[in-house]
Amino acid sequence: MSDPLDTRALAEIIGCTPDDPTLYDLALTHGSTGRADYQRLEFLGDRVLGLVLASELYTRFPAASEGEMSSRLHVLASGATCAAIAQRLDLPSLIRFGAQARSDGGRYSDNIAADAIEALIGALYLDRGIDAARAFILAEWGAMIDGQQAAPKHPKAALQEWALARGRRPPEYEIVSREGPDHAPRFRVAVRVGKLARAEAEGASKQAAEKAAAAALLAELEGQEK
Incomplete structure (x- = not known):
């Protein structure tokens, strides 16, 4: 049986108390458990993240061209950026893995970390709405947006x-x-x-x-x- 979701640690990460913990339980369940997992929420969260970041770039950089905004968005929404933020928040420590994935080091996988934070955003969007999701995204990605003085090149x-x-x-x-x-x-x-x-x-x-x-x-x- 999987360990229960640590709602206190989760609340510290997302900045609010979950209204529907089952959504976050799903967002933090890896497919190796044999249970329903985070993939559908990851799909949703990826789109929410992209929308919020695109909207913020449009507002903060009024003189930027479409190409410049695309370059900025590519970096901000990349798997590497998502993984780095997830690891900084220690989000992987809350993910439930099957025994084999745990022993294989799934806890340290950047791919899984990136997927999980997108799934978390999807859960937050469904649970508390777009304003809560936007607040979380800007709290964690905001400094990177501000730090982009010029559109980075891949x-x-x-x-x-x-x-x-x-x-x-x-x-x-x-x-x-x-x-x-x-x-x-x-x-x-x-x-x-x-x-x-x-x-x-x-x-x-x-x-x-x-x-x-x-x-x-x-x-x-x-x-x-x-």
């Missing part, structure tokens, strides 16, 4: 621009390895710009590993130019 896009500006071949990516169970995989990806340079990095998804590898290679190449 590392893969920035690396491609660097290569094209210097007449180099576009970056090429390849998966070096994939390890871990299906619910908590680890990818290692390599990227190179012709024969000029190469870098490798790991991530909880192929996309995350490619992003990290691109950032590492770009930093190396820019460092060589100084």
